[in-house]
Amino acid sequence: MDLSRPETTARNDRAPWLTLKTREMLEAWLFVSPTVIGFLIFFLGPLVAVVYFSMTEWNLLSQKATFVGLDNFNDTLFKNPDFWHVVRNSVVFAIGLVPLNMALALTLALALSRPFFGVVFFRTVFFAPVITSAIAWAIVWKFLLQGEGGVINQMLALVGITGPNWLREPNWAMAAVIVTRVIKMVGLNMILYIAALQAVPRDYEEAARLEGASRWQVFTMVIWPLLAPTTLVILVITTIGSFKVFDHIYQMTGGGPENGTLVLAFYIYQQGFKFFNVGYAAALAMIMFVIVMALTLIQVWIRRRGTQ
Amino acid sequence: MKGARTGIIASTLALCLMSGAALAQELRVTVWTGSEAHLKMLNGIAEPFIAKHPGVTVKFETVPVADYTQKLTFQVAGGNPPDAAWMMEDAAPAFENAGLLMDIGPTVKAAEGYDFADFSQPAMALWQNGETVYGIPFSTSPFMIYYNKDMFDKAGLEDPLALAAKGEWDMKKFQEVSKKLVEANPGKWAFEFKDGEGYASRMTHAVLPPIRAYGGEMWADGQCGFDKPEAVAAVQQLHDMVFKDKTIVPPGEQGDYFSGNSAMTVNQISRASKMPEAGFKWGIAPLPTGPGGEAPVIGQAALVVFEQGKNKQLAADLVAQMTTKENVAIMAQFFPPARKSVLESDAFINSNKLVPADQMKSIAAAIVNGRVHPAHEKVPQIFAAMAPKMDALWKPDANVEEALKGVCAAIQPLL
Amino acid sequence: MTRRQIDIIYRTCWTLALLIVAIPFVFPFLWMVSAGFKSTTEIFGTPSLLPRVWRYENFIEVFTYQPFARQYFNSLYIAIAVTVLTLIISSLAGYALARMRFAGAGLLMLFLVSALMVPEEVTIIPNFFLIRSLGLIDTHWPLILLPTFGPHGVMATFLMRQYFLALPRELEDAGRMDGLSRIGIWWRIALPMSRPALAAVAIITFLFSWNLFLEPLIFLSSLEMFTLPLALSNFNDSYGLPLWNLQLAATTLAVLPILIVYLIAQRQITESFALSGVKG
The missing domain is CATH 3.40.190.10 (Periplasmic binding protein-like II)
Known part of the structure; x- marks a missing residue:
């Protein structure tokens, strides 16, 4: 920072016992203190506490807690078949959602990064679900995906397809949740890609075109490498987002049918606040934390290696 | 100027937040009905009680029925239990075993003209453990x-x-x-x-x-x-x-x-x-x-008092008052009673304007013979x-x- | 074919494809509004885009089965409170992190960055006990405090910091010469120059709070304390029976104003999200 800046004497008179540096430091800490205090109380403290919680057997209703060491983790990882089912669901959800979301976002961004007639309309349309509450979105889709009476199936019937009872079949329900979630969130990634694409100098592309490169070649050789940092950011955000999904599942399927959409975030809520097993839920939360952290670090590491 | 603006924002905020805070000596009774007719009847029943206890008010708080037990749990686990509440049959064992419910037996049995034995025994099964009474059914409703x-x-x-x-x-x-x-x-x-x-x-x-x-x-x-x-x-x-x-x-x-x-x-x-x-x-x-x-299958709900409530004795008195013969008869227009004297009365058979007497009789029979949904902690x-x-x-x-x-x-x- | 013709064909194809892709984005909104005017029987009957009988009374009954006006107000004032608090706190911290040198800044940054990666679900259980020990269950405080100081608040701080870093220093130096204190520079110079960043933080914070679900679900129990998403997720009558058509009418009432504001200010709003994604 700019330390050579001349100080006015008046300021030094007011606080002669403070050196310039200490004064600046005090002021800075005052500026950040609301954030820091709030962060310690509502984030870091709970994050540390969750470690302790995870080693207790704690009933929310009777409020009785006993220290059980690593029993919760032992139960979860080695004895509870539901847990692995839930992890599988979360992974399926992420594997289904992330590539679909990113591919669609990139395609839409490529189509909408240059001005043409209707571009504003399309951008507006594709982004609108992003600002809508997930609950509202899920409410509407739950109606549209009803069995025989649902609008989607009635439309399919028009072209002679008998649609499944979407939200009553585990695999279809998972697919339905993934697709409706992609439609809801893809606009955000699209906007991020559009911003990145608009930062790509047009000369690059034109030069490549003049040399006879096809559109596809221009994309793979020129544009895609330039988008790498954005792709990484989007990949991290979308992956974390896919593990966090709660309200959408809560409203659309409630984890069902046959636990087919029971994902980790919902399972934590269920264990902690429906079954009152607070300690067990905390252990699940720890596991979720580790998974998300690991995924993030892996993604960043791969990208680093790729660019070196 | 700046200060004034901040002041206004702060006080508006404070006002909004205050409205959720409780007043002293207010008995909170959590119920799942939001129906105006139900609430009017409940407030009517509470009126003599308020008259008898100066400085006490009774507030019936609506918690949506869909997540009722869960929300009630949050209130209790959240250190903010109501004084009394309606409780559904399927929640009773968990709350009893966690030691959250007060034994209101002594209070109701001592209440003047209460006649505890008037409650049909099968209807009390879920709410009684030996001499301990955890709740008084106010609605024993057959399917x-x-x-x-x-x-x-x-x-x-x-x-x-x-x-x-x-x-x-x-x-x-x-x-x-x-x-x-x-x-x-x-x-x-x-x-x-x-x-x-x-x-x-x-x-x-x-x-x-x-x-x-x-x-x-x-x-x-x-x-x-x-x-x-x-x-x-x-x-x-x-x-x-x-x-x-x-x-x-x-x-x-x-x-x-x-x-x-x-x-x-x-x-x-x-x-x-x-x-x-x-x-x-x-x-x-x-x-x-x-x-x-x-x-016959019956669904049941009872009035309970919370052990950690601030005014639990007062709340127990309120429950006793709400389940006297007269008040059970009043509530019978919406909530089928578990008191034999009321069930057998002509007043009950004719209490529901919408349901003819012959149909009400089959309801009364179902209450006496009915069994509740199996319970479990x-x-x-x-x-x-x-x-x-x-x-x-x-x-x-x-x-x-x-x-x-x-x-x-x-x-x-x-x- | 000439290059121009190919271009036209190419564009028409793209536009057609985009129109088809747009259907699942637009249709739910149209259906929601239309169904909000239907009777329950019609919602589950043969589908039709427009109601055969317009039930305007749905939109009146919404207010009789639940204290919907009160719930609407709750959502509104909580979102405003969160937005105002986040603006002040994140811009203060963002300014310090961008412009002031102090011991511990690096460490602080590292801690804050890590917060961005932690889902709220991880800390929700200890937070429940924290809020309980503060006696704030079934109040709106947790819905104001947790978003302001949680990962979302941190994201806002980074967004502000990034913006302040890019601002020219000269004006601030001039302010200092005039004897302005640090807080004076922040308020009189830095903030007025950061309107776009402040607007972005305000927009995403407002929507974040407006759409919040997990926290209200866990901390609120009384009907008149509910916020909109919570009220919508269980729109039942007093017996717990679902009121399908009223639920859709209520959802329409909750979504439409936001959607209209978005249509008016779509550029501003999408740019705000672009900023938050890239900088956060």
Whole structure:
């Protein structure tokens, strides 16, 4: 920072016992203190506490807690078949959602990064679900995906397809949740890609075109490498987002049918606040934390290696 | 200027937040009804109590019924328990075992002219443990068949009440009648599970009455009963009706009885208040009997007092006051009573303007003979373990016996 | 074919494809509004885009089955409170992190960055006990405090910091010469120059709070304390029976105003999200 800046004497008179540096430091800490205090109380403290919680057997209703060491983790990882089912669901959800979301976002961004007639309309349309509450979105889709009476199936019937009872079949329900979630969130990634694409100098592309490169070649050789940092950011955000999904599942399927959409975030809520097993839920939360952290670090590491 | 603006923002914020805070000496009673008529009646009952205790107010707080027990748990676990509350039958064991409910036995038994013995013994079963009394039932509501008279007339069928009077209203008849109803009323259904939630939040309410009619039980004494022959036969019949006969509204479909899309449903008497706007002729009949004889099912709710409440003695006094003979008789217009003296009175038989006396009599009989839904401390876990297995059951190609074995495998460890 | 013709064909194809892709984005909104005017029977009957009978009374009945006006107000004032608090706190911290040198800044940054990666579900259980020990269950405080100081607040701080870093220093130096204190520079110079960043933080914070679900679900129990998403997720009558058509009418009432504001200010709003994604 700019330390050579001349100080006015008046300021030094007011606080002669403070050196310039200490004064600046005090002021800075005052500026950040609301954030820091709030962060310690509502984030870091709970994050540390969750470690302790995870080693207790704690009933929310009777409020009785006993220290059980690593029993919760032992139960979860080695004895509870539901847990692995839930992890599988979360992974399926992420594997289904992330590539679909990113591919669609990139395609839409490529189509909408240059001005043409209707571009504003399309951008507006594709982004609108992003600002809508997930609950509202899920409410509407739950109606549209009803069995025989649902609008989607009635439309399919028009072209002679008998649609499944979407939200009553585990695999279809998972697919339905993934697709409706992609439609809801893809606009955000699209906007991020559009911003990145608009930062790509047009000369690059034109030069490549003049040399006879096809559109596809221009994309793979020129544009895609330039988008790498954005792709990484989007990949991290979308992956974390896919593990966090709660309200959408809560409203659309409630984890069902046959636990087919029971994902980790919902399972934590269920264990902690429906079954009152607070300690067990905390252990699940720890596991979720580790998974998300690991995924993030892996993604960043791969990208680093790729660019070196 | 700047200060003033901040001040305004701060005070508006404070005001908004204050409105949630409680006043001193205010008794909070959590209820799940938001109906104005219900609240007016409750406040009317509380009035003499307030008059007797200067400086005390009573506030009935509505918590939505869909998540009622869960929200009540949050209030208790959150260190903000109400003084008293309505409590559903399925929540009682968990709250009792966690030591959260006050023993109000001494208070009610000592109350003047209370006559505790007047409460029907089966109705008290869930709320009493030896001499300890955890709650006083204020609503003991049997499951009844609601039927659409117009649709029965159109099919040229006798209605369930008439059939019951002749002793012919059984599970077999129920299935036959259903087929004829659907034939005569194309595009409509014969039967809808309770509140249309038979495949979701009321999955046990859907299967319990038939299972009992066949002489079975969902679980008893720590033993799962779903895989017993009686239960399998009962559920097989329902399954056939859903997927073979196509007379019961299937999963993922809507066939709302109250909008005239189903000829019958199962529900409690409180829903009669929805009927005047339905626009068709209707009636109430007992549940169909079966090989196991009559099997009335009752849903129950009681008034309880919380051990950690700030004014628990005062709250216990309020509960005693709300469940005196006079007040139980007043509440009977909405909530079927558990006091024998009230049940036997003509006043009760004539208390509901919407339901004729002969139908009220079958209700009174069902209350006296009825049994509540099986209770358990771990009901939330049991339901959660059961739900995926029930999803598997309600499929066209499901093997009912195998599916019910699956239910037992899932819940037995919890029982 | 000439290059121009190919171009036209190419564009028409793209536009057609985009129109088809747009259907699942637009249709739910149209259906929601239309169904909000239907009776329950019609919602589950043969589908039609427009109601055969317009039930305007749905939108009146919404207010009789639940204290919907009160719930609407709750959502609104909580979102405003969260937005105002987040603006002040994140811009203060963002300014310090961008412009002031102090011991511990590096460490602080590292801690804050890590917060961005932690889902709220991880800390919700200890937070429940924290809020309980503060006696704030079934109040709106947790819905104001947790978003302001949680990962979302941190994201806002980074967004502000990034913006301040890119601002020219000269004006601030001039302010200092005039004897302005640090807080004066922040308020009189830095903030007025950061309107776009402040607007972005305000927009995403407002929507974040408006759409919040997990926290209200866990901390609120009384009907009149509910916020909109919570009220919508269980729109039942007093017996717990679902009121399908009213639920859709209520959802329409909750979504439409936001959607209209978005249509008016779509550029501003999408740019705000672009900023938050890239900088956060």
